Amino acid sequence: MDTAAQIQLISELVQALLAEQPAHFLVQIRIKPTNNVKVFIDGDQGVTIEDCIRLNRKLYAQLEEKGLYPEGDFSLEVSSPGVGEPLLLQRQYVKNAGRLLEVKTSEGAVLTGILQSADDKGIVLAVSSGKGKKAVTQEHHILFENIKEASVQIQF
Numbered sequence: 001m002d003t004a005a006q007i008q009l010i011s012e013l014v015q016a017l018l019a020e021q022p023a024h025f026l027v028q029i030r031i032k033p034t035n036n037v038k039v040f041i042d043g044d045q046g047v048t049i050e051d052c053i054r055l056n057r058k059l060y061a062q063l064e065e066k067g068l069y070p071e072g073d074f075s076l077e078v079s080s081p082g083v084g085e086p087l088l089l090q091r092q093y094v095k096n097a098g099r100l101l102e103v104k105t106s107e108g109a110v111l112t113g114i115l116q117s118a119d120d121k122g123i124v125l126a127v128s129s130g131k132g133k134k135a136v137t138q139e140h141h142i143l144f145e146n147i148k149e150a151s152v153q154i155q156f
Contacts, residue, residue, distance in 0.1 A: 003031050006068065013062050014039055017055055024051065025091055027081055035074040037063075040081045044095055047080040086149045093118035093150075100153040101125060106146050112153065113140070122146070 001009075007029045014026050024047060027040040041047055041055065056078040064072055087093055087101075093115065101115045103125060113127035122143040130136050 001068070006031055009066075009068065010037065010039070010059075010063070013059060014041070014055070017058050017062075021051070025089070027088055027092065035069050037074055037076045039076070039078045040085070041078065042080055042089075042092055042095065044091065046095075052078045052080070083152060083154060086151045090118060090120065090144065093123055096152055100155050101150055102153050103142060103150045104148045105142065106148050111140055111142075123150075 010029050010031075011026060014029070018024050018026060018041065021043075023045060024041055024043040027042050029040070030038040032038075039055070039059065041052070043051070056076055059078065060076050063069065063074065063076065068074070081088075081092075087096065097115050097117055099115055100112065101123075102110065102112045103123075104110050111125055111127050113125045116124040116126050116139065118124075122141060122145075125140045125142060126137050127140055128135055128137045
């Protein structure tokens, strides 16, 4: 079975398991050539370590039962996407409203600002320039199709 078919099967298993918790959703699945399966989940109010452990145990048992990897020759990691991981789904944008975001557009522009909102079509990003009394904030409406990459930035 090729990697794309494996990802499809694992995706279906994860979706079925996450149906029990509708606030959680699948973000991405990656499979390395060494059969290291990485499943990234997120939640509208976040994901706990316990959520990841619970899903890992159930999914691991199902993968063994299906015999997807001969003689159990695989490893499984379930986690939430890390801070450096790009946002991939509209639900992730909604969850991160109010946070600092760096957006790289398909036109090559890089915008950093506060994510004001997200809907089915795109996002509204408030970008400030200047300091003090000369500070100006502009709202940028960016369609998802024009976002090459976006990631949450940490503020200190």
